[in-house]
Amino acid sequence: MKQPSVDRSSMGRKIGPGLLVAIVIAVISQGLAQVIPLVGGPTIAILLGIVLGNTFIRQPQLEPGTRYAESKLLEFSVVLLGATVTVQTISQIGWSGVLFILCQMTITILAAIGLGKALHFNEGTTLLMAGGNAVCGSSAIAAIAPAIEADEADRGMVITLVNLMGTILMLGLPVVGQLVFGSIALTKGALIGGTLQSVGQVVASASMINPATVQFATLFKIMRIMMLVVVVFLFARIHAKHLATEAQEGASISGNGSGKVLPWYVAAFLVFCLINSLVRLPQMVSVSAHWLSGWCEITALAAIGLRLNLQAFLRAGKRFALYGLGVGIVQVVTALLLIALLIH
Template sequence: MDNITKKIPGFALSLAIAIASYYIAKLWLPMLGGATIALFVGIVLGNTWLQQPVLAAGTKFSEKKLLEYSVMLLGATITFQSIQQIGWHGVLFTVLQMSCTIGFAIWFGRRLQFSEGTYLLMAGGNAVCGSSAIGAIAPVIDADNEDTGIAITLVNLMGTILMLLLPVIGTLMWGHNNELRGVLIGGTVQSVGQVVASATMINQGTVVTATLFKILRIICLVFVVSGFGYLHQKKQSKVSDTKLSEQLLAKKSSLVPWYVIGFLLFCVLNSLRVFPSQFGTLCHFLSTWCETTALAAIGLRLNLKALFSQGKRLLAYAGGLVTVQVVLAILLITLLF
């Protein structure tokens, strides 16, 4: 009971920021979305007036557990039938786009001498689904809070930039072709909310295509989390320390964490039409609020001094990754569609 009481202040503050951000987005900044606003409000407050230790337990709980719940609930909002609507060329585009994005993010991150946590989280966040992917990957690779906070901040910033730029780029490249503009947005932009907001700037036809491609990327989350977990364990297993090796062996059974298994189970059951339509709507609602509250907590816990200490390298990393993503997507669309 005492442990729960310690978490209340930080959780309540994170939820309050999430609620305020929701209404700010609804009334004044609908294109940014409540989740992105909650992250930046949390960063401002957490690095100015709200640095009290009493908030730590609650914000840590909100950051870790709520993102995990959000990932699991996301499975009840998608179905495997979506793949049939995309076709083989759409599947091939998504696999190549995600694989190359991940490969470049890892290679470039190593060249810039970032930690494993930073470059794997950046790779997964950009290739799959932003904050949700980062939240799913972080525990599997033992990423620390600093790496997680930096990755989520950068991925949301990059997603916001792409959200605004891609409708313009897509129109310049392919005119009024809704399918190709939708593929570009759905195959590149980071979070679900940013994909929908970006495609809405064009028209409803683009929203449908972009959402389908985004769903396919989310389905691939299971493989990305499992793959990154394997890479991390393989790297750690090279350490000769016997005690560490024993710890790693004990963790082999958790290569795929519970929330990813839950995500996959929900996705399978939803594809089999087990759930009523209202259940998917409820899960989407809960997943959105879990993510928004978690991002508020992450903002409160993010140390801006640590972020700015790596400023030039981080900007080079983020800028290079975004540029490669967009150029690669345009090239693949030109070749495959």
């Protein structure tokens, strides 16, 4: 009868060291973010993790804990994110705003997949890039990865690239928005909220302009997050179709992508979102969920940095940089054109 507790204790000793290191890096990163807020805690966490993981902290005993933090904490982050969004967002940004987000996401996904194929990246990398940029960065990548059976190394490198490109756009979009749209908070909010990858980047970028822009940018961002379930479902079907095609061609396939249409945490995200939309959870619940989701994400990003093979990332650096730059340019140009056509 006591065997399960022994097993849990053994598991705790295995994951404890690596998880603790990731938490410490997350705390340090959040502290540094107070000093350099324009960079943000998530980006600092992944960069600090990369530096330490490829220099001073490379002990094998940390691997179980960092793997746990990378996978499970990102899953929990996705679940908690559901308690922070509601379908009422649609009424606040209007149907033209909804159409803008749908078109923006569709073009971003198609561009990321097309450019990825042109640069000879595998299916996992292209779908993760498409989802990470179109929806909500690290959380979307975490939700999509198991549904398409993505390689762990691919996931880590794509998350790193998406966060780095997001930081560059975070600093540049307020300037672009001010030059193109002047004092119109709605259109600047649409540009930032419809383009940047993570919620933190959206808020930080919009805060460089004014509070009204923050409000609109957050609404557009929430609309993108609400599409997470749809994107995961569609990407799982794409992966299943790809496997079926390979099977017909006589390829050897391991695993079954069609059985992973909707990971449990994506379903939980949807449930929380629906509950929040129907009964409107108390603000304290939403704020707490947002806070805890943020800490889960930044700890997971620290773990991803610790586990990233910097040499492998740099070997693919030129192609990855071109990939990220290409997708970023498509996102910004598309957003500017769509806003001019749809948002008034």
